Amino acid sequence: MTNKNWKPATKLVHGGTTRSPFGETSEALFLTQGFVYDSAEAAEARFLGDNSGYIYSRYANPTVSMFEQRMCDLENAEAARATSSGMAAVNSAIMACVKAGDHFVAPKALFGSCRYIIEKILPRYGVETTLIDGSNIEEWKAAIRPNTKGAFLESPTNPTLSVVDIQAVADLVHEVGGRLIVDNVFATAIWQSPLQLGADVVIYSATKHIDGQGRCLGGIVLSDEKWITEEFHDMFKHTGPSMSPFNAWVLLKGLETLDLRVKRQSETAAKIADLLSQSEKVSTLIYPGREDHPQADIVKKQMRGGSTMLAFDIAGGKEAAFKFSNALEIVSLSNNLGDAKSLITHPATTTHQSVAEEARLELGISDHTLRVSVGLEDQEDLLEDFSKALAAI
Numbered sequence: 001m002t003n004k005n006w007k008p009a010t011k012l013v014h015g016g017t018t019r020s021p022f023g024e025t026s027e028a029l030f031l032t033q034g035f036v037y038d039s040a041e042a043a044e045a046r047f048l049g050d051n052s053g054y055i056y057s058r059y060a061n062p063t064v065s066m067f068e069q070r071m072c073d074l075e076n077a078e079a080a081r082a083t084s085s086g087m088a089a090v091n092s093a094i095m096a097c098v099k100a101g102d103h104f105v106a107p108k109a110l111f112g113s114c115r116y117i118i119e120k121i122l123p124r125y126g127v128e129t130t131l132i133d134g135s136n137i138e139e140w141k142a143a144i145r146p147n148t149k150g151a152f153l154e155s156p157t158n159p160t161l162s163v164v165d166i167q168a169v170a171d172l173v174h175e176v177g178g179r180l181i182v183d184n185v186f187a188t189a190i191w192q193s194p195l196q197l198g199a200d201v202v203i204y205s206a207t208k209h210i211d212g213q214g215r216c217l218g219g220i221v222l223s224d225e226k227w228i229t230e231e232f233h234d235m236f237k238h239t240g241p242s243m244s245p246f247n248a249w250v251l252l253k254g255l256e257t258l259d260l261r262v263k264r265q266s267e268t269a270a271k272i273a274d275l276l277s278q279s280e281k282v283s284t285l286i287y288p289g290r291e292d293h294p295q296a297d298i299v300k301k302q303m304r305g306g307s308t309m310l311a312f313d314i315a316g317g318k319e320a321a322f323k324f325s326n327a328l329e330i331v332s333l334s335n336n337l338g339d340a341k342s343l344i345t346h347p348a349t350t351t352h353q354s355v356a357e358e359a360r361l362e363l364g365i366s367d368h369t370l371r372v373s374v375g376l377e378d379q380e381d382l383l384e385d386f387s388k389a390l391a392a393i
């Protein structure tokens with residue numbers, strides 16, 4: 001049950017719903033590994049692909065299919081495969097693009113595990129990689145070669161929220177016949193549609209805003225039907241990064257409120273950004289919804305809204321940043337994001353602790369950089385919490 005003309009909020013509630021003969025209101029949870037066939041002939045036909053139907057939950061499962069279809073509706077994508085985590089989605093999408101002898105390009109500013117796959121794992125299998133400053137289109141031009149089979153980017157990036165011109169990069173990658181994979185976790189499907197901007201594949205960690213309540217891991221790879229069936233599906237089916245039906249069910253329910261949550265969280269984030277920008281105890285503030293974002297023109301071109309995330313530097317170094325974090329009462333210290341609970345992290349000593357100091361500074365992550373994921377708490381309560389923490393430094 002889907003109508004292409006529905007607005008996102010409607011698709012998020014109804015998209016992909018397939019009812020069992022019981023006519024249940026809520027999506028059914030098909031917690032099963034396998035499926036039975038009416039006859040030996042029917043089993044043979046299903047394995048031959050002559051009749052559609054399920055075979056084994058590593059390949060596909062009715063609850064997982066509902067989640068995949070709802071995400072396809074939201075992204076206007078032709079096909080998708082749900083995965084056990086965001087990293088399973090990133091890894092399988094990248095691996096399906098390349099073989100030994102190919103070349104791959106990505107920005108240096110990436111979620112740590114994404115960078116590990118590109119920088120450390122790909123070269124072990126004979127794929128040469130080039131890491132660049134993703135916000136500089138000249139560096140993309142210089143890096144892309146005739147054998148560049150793929151590129152990967154996040155926009156806005158973790159943790160410093162710089163943005164990459166998706167359309168411009170897609171054009172460059174397509175000139176040599178490569179595929180552009182976009183990790184849309186920070187923007188969410190509510191504010192940005194990479195496939196409509198020219199990307200070939202979009203991936204999510206569903207663990208973040210799609211769940212939105214900190215419960216389970218999940219991921220998804222969305223693209224065109226041809227690539228998913230011809231290039232991606234067999235690798236996916238035989239290597240098994242599949243999503244559990246239980247997680248798909250939780251995430252389907254999460255999607256129902258995605259539009260509400262992301263809009264509310266972004267609205268609160270904008271207010272917190274305004275508050276922080278007015279304090280002399282904050283030296284730099286980066287919020288994609290503000291005019292003073294370093295790439296506000298690109299944000300305006302490719303995003304429909306700001307972000308649930310903000311990044312800022314506390315004047316006074318690590319000690320002041322720690323003092324500020326510890327003084328927050330409502331906002332919890334955690335490296336996670338996209339949760340209903342507001343979370344703050346000090347990247348230099350947590351998510352990016354293993355990155356060498358020089359490389360970290362190059363990414364704009366200093367000892368006094370903090371990243372906040374804004375939750376669903378009352379706006380006034382949160383503003384008061386931030387004001388008190390600023391006063392405590």
Ligand SMILES: *Cc1c(COP(=O)(O)O)cnc(C)c1O
Nearest residue numbers: 085086087111183185205207218
């Ligand atoms: C969290 C995250 C991932 C990885 O997702 P998991 O579900 O934790 O495996 C990938 N990219 C970005 C931008 C993320 O924030």
